[in-house]
Amino acid sequence: MSPYLISLRAIVGREALRFIHQRERFIAALVRPLVWLLVFAAGFRAALGLSIIPPYQTYIAYETYIVPGLCGMIMLFNGMQSSLSLVYDREMGSMKLLLTAPLPRWWLLFCKLAGATAISILQVYAFLAIAALYGIDMPPLGYITVLPALAVAGLMLGALGLLLSSFIKQLENFAGVMNFVIFPMFFLSSALYPLWKMAESSKLLHDICALNPFTHAVELIRFALYVQFNAAALGWTLLAAAVFVAAALWGYNPSRTGMSRRG
Amino acid sequence: MTGLSVKDITYRYGAKTALDGVSFDIPQGAFCALLGPNGAGKSTLFSLLTRLFVAPVGQIDIAGHNLARDPRAALAKLGIVFQQPTLDLDLSVRQNLSYFAALHGLSGRDARMRIEAALDRLDMLPRAQEKARGLNGGHRRRAEIARALVHAPAVLLLDEPTVGLDAAARAAITEHVHHLAQDGTTILWATHLTDEVWPEDQLVVLHQAAILAQGAAADIAGEIPLHDRFLAMTATPA
Known part of the structure; x- marks a missing residue:
């Protein structure tokens, strides 16, 4: 087997092992969207009227509307969580072990990204299974067609996490990321309300939502869950992923100083 | 044959010079101690040797592979024990x-x-x-x-590997690694503790970003214990 595949298997395996060791993290990652689905959505069902918009062909309950957004939420939190673990790895020194391996740095970072995305996808499927038990199910084929969409969305959000981790110098700064990245990305998107609804309130907010890559990731997932392809959403998500990856690689470039500054 | 070759390495953090024209060679299978007080530039040198940073000036060769031109071949020949547990x-x-x-x-x-x-x-x-x-x-x-x-690996780098260990563990590890050199591995051992350096070891003394002395440890120490010689060399003028 090539050194590339051996290292990919080892890095993804290590991420998975680490995840299994942190059972609370898995439960927290599952409870968060379920609270939104079972409590928040139930409360908002009456307040929000939804018209028929693609990919839906009939009127849908609000719970059904927010499922793709909550899938995105799981991936968003996971992307940030992996960024946190990268900063932690750097503080603990294990990042040095990774970065001094005789493989291209972009490949090593891609392996990290792939590991984080794989874990995100497992969590999304666990969430979709519980949602289905609750009665919110998708077309059966949708559970398969959503897989590539989840992979693309996970890579994009993981790349954002990677980018942030290359610029966050200390773990203490991480709370800021929650406030300035996760919440604006989530609320300024189509995860909880369709964009036309936002446009009714504010044209500016609508435009911001439309630019938000998270909106496109959610729409990509939404269409894929209904076995439909949204080319624009895919294009924007891939573009955002490419930009984040390029910036993260620049951030991790060894000619940039700042990985550690002790003499 | 040279195990590790460092030529004219200079590195700055902004205005602060961390390494200034550092050069030394370690023959294959030699044990070289890099001795320097805290803040001398040892960890910066290790970051450059392991390509965590890239040196804008100078050249590093590991077992004949240039670290800048062929980083993967060079890193494949390198074993690293970081100061921080990993x-x-x-x-x-x-x-x-x-x-x-x-x-x-x-x-x-x-x-x-x-x-x-x-x-x-x-x-x-x-x-x-x-x-x-x-x-x-x-x-x-x-x-x-x-x-x-x-x-x-052909070359093993150890950055203050005995930090935080008790005297017995420190002595055992120092001895183990000296034996590795006898088996043909080139060793660079950074430390600020003179009792980890054996008289026949190659010694590089780093202080305030520059090399103060290099040669056989016994020659550098001369007539007095290495500990006293090191303190005298690195004493900051009042």
């Missing part, structure tokens, strides 16, 4: 070594045999199944040294 505490010693072996493209039977041999060399085989968290400081360090040897 074991995954939730994994067993063997799992830690397997992970590292995979990062170097080793897997299957080949990796297993190399891991056995490396653990055996550091007398760590009986502890292979133990979680790293359960090991004492000395054994953790030995596990890290064993890990750094899995891919049979």
